[in-house]
Ligand SMILES: *[C@@H]1O[C@H](CO)[C@@H](O)[C@H](O)[C@H]1NC(C)=O
Ligand SMILES: *[C@@H]1O[C@H](CO)[C@@H](O)[C@H](O)[C@H]1NC(C)=O
Ligand SMILES: *[C@@H]1O[C@H](CO)[C@@H](O)[C@H](O)[C@H]1NC(C)=O
Ligand SMILES: *[C@@H]1O[C@H](CO)[C@@H](O)[C@H](O)[C@H]1NC(C)=O
Ligand SMILES: *[C@@H]1O[C@H](CO)[C@@H](O)[C@H](O)[C@H]1NC(C)=O
């Protein structure tokens with residue numbers, strides 16, 4: 001009797017709940033409190049992590065209906081260094097649902113400090129969720145966080161935009177861990193940056209650091225976050241796990257020491273990150289071994305002045321992107337990590353070049369060759385078979401073959 005009642009409740013949920021498939025397919029007893037608790041956490045994180053589709057949850061019994069790149073790393077040998085893998089990445093995936101409706105809805109929560117936000121397109125960098133991006137092969141995510149206005153929780157915050165009043169960093173981590181638990185061959189690099197935000201003069205003080213430490217430590221984090229630090233690992237070490245790319249400093253950091261007791265992963269200090277460098281830069285993330293990442297993150301070509309054409313902005317970004325990809329493809333410093341950001345904007349330009357315009361052009365004869373993403377197609381084709389490293393995209397889903405071109409012959 002009890003059993004029947006239990007299963008009919010489950011049927012009911014399966015028909016209505018958006019993340020119902022998780023209930024039915026996640027490991028263990030689908031009817032357990034643990035499963036309901038997980039479902040609640042995933043629901044809380046939904047604004048940012050997104051929802052599971054049938055395709056992304058059907059993998060427990062068969063891989064047949066999984067999207068083409070849902071398990072692409074399974075094809076690579078265990079001994080592969082992560083720096084030898086060409087990895088499609090995204091910039092600010094958390095903003096995927098940041099439409100004008102979302103901004104209007106969150107306006108009062110966002111404006112606790114009286115900040116005036118620009119229109120939504122200034123902040124929006126994607127249109128597919130983290131869950132969808134994972135299924136489509138994305139394995140590097142550049143994510144931005146801040147403490148909420150009461151300093152209680154860590155939320156996703158991009159520049160001056162609150163992305164969700166519900167989803168915390170911890171909730172979204174559970175989304176990624178849940179996905180990894182069903183895609184055990186895959187490794188996901190999560191880059192976290194503290195973005196000064198929700199209240200005036202916010203800093204990454206001991207309290208906020210404590211919240212981040214809480215999110216990134218504990219039994220679940222130990223199971224799903226690579227616990228090594230300061231070197232580029234192999235896939236054998238990181239399958240089924242997150243590799244933390246830490247774009248924030250903690251008070252106890254000591255890059256010249258052994259790192260014991262510090263957060264795991266690759267510490268890419270904001271002090272070493274050459275903001276908006278046109279030429280790309282080398283970032284030493286372990287001062288003992290000189291382990292280095294070569295990064296291009298020229299995100300704002302404002303040297304062009306405020307009246308520059310859309311095309312000249314796209315061209316300026318392409319020069320920087322091509323230079324870093326060329327360096328990666330040349331094979332120089334073969335074991336080092338390369339990260340090339342194809343994402344950028346020039347919002348203060350007239351007309352504004354918002355992230356979507358930079359990535360996709362403006363859809364008219366104003367940008368006859370499209371945006372950075374369209375122009376990347378021929379560039380990537382030219383580097384087929386070469387090392388590229390991580391390529392970080394805005395609006396990664398267009399053109400459709402962009403992710404496949406970054407993956408190249410690996411899959
Ligand atoms: C799905 O396929 C991948 C790669 O072929 C494999 O490693 C993984 O175990 C499969 N997952 C399931 C649930 O069968
Ligand atoms: C996306 O944003 C709209 C408008 O704010 C909201 O109604 C909807 O629930 C959001 N969807 C998700 C999955 O967060
Ligand atoms: C924001 O606050 C104003 C003033 O209190 C109120 O009129 C408005 O309905 C609120 N907006 C939302 C989306 O709750
Ligand atoms: C923020 O810092 C600025 C510059 O130090 C100062 O003028 C301002 O009063 C501060 N605002 C708040 C709310 O503390
Ligand atoms: C630097 O790399 C060495 C060798 O891999 C490692 O033992 C050490 O913990 C790393 N240091 C830091 C601060 O990560």
Ligand SMILES: *[C@@H]1O[C@H](CO)[C@@H](O)[C@H](O)[C@H]1NC(C)=O
Pocket residue numbers: 275276277278300301302303
């Ligand atoms: C972006 O880079 C240009 C050129 O280096 C510089 O003039 C400008 O101030 C930078 N913008 C920001 C926000 O750093």
Ligand SMILES: *[C@@H]1O[C@H](CO)[C@@H](O)[C@H](O)[C@H]1NC(C)=O
Pocket residue numbers: 288289290
């Ligand atoms: C790291 O670089 C510094 C400065 O270039 C150099 O003095 C040191 O010998 C290097 N250490 C290693 C382990 O390569």
Ligand SMILES: *[C@@H]1O[C@H](CO)[C@@H](O)[C@H](O)[C@H]1NC(C)=O
Pocket residue numbers: 305306307
């Ligand atoms: C840009 O154009 C506007 C309107 O024509 C003009 O007022 C402004 O001075 C120009 N800015 C620069 C830097 O030339």
Ligand SMILES: *[C@@H]1O[C@H](CO)[C@@H](O)[C@H](O)[C@H]1NC(C)=O
Pocket residue numbers: 351362363364366
């Ligand atoms: C494209 O750019 C032109 C020139 O600035 C502008 O007039 C037009 O509104 C833009 N179109 C779109 C769809 O953004």
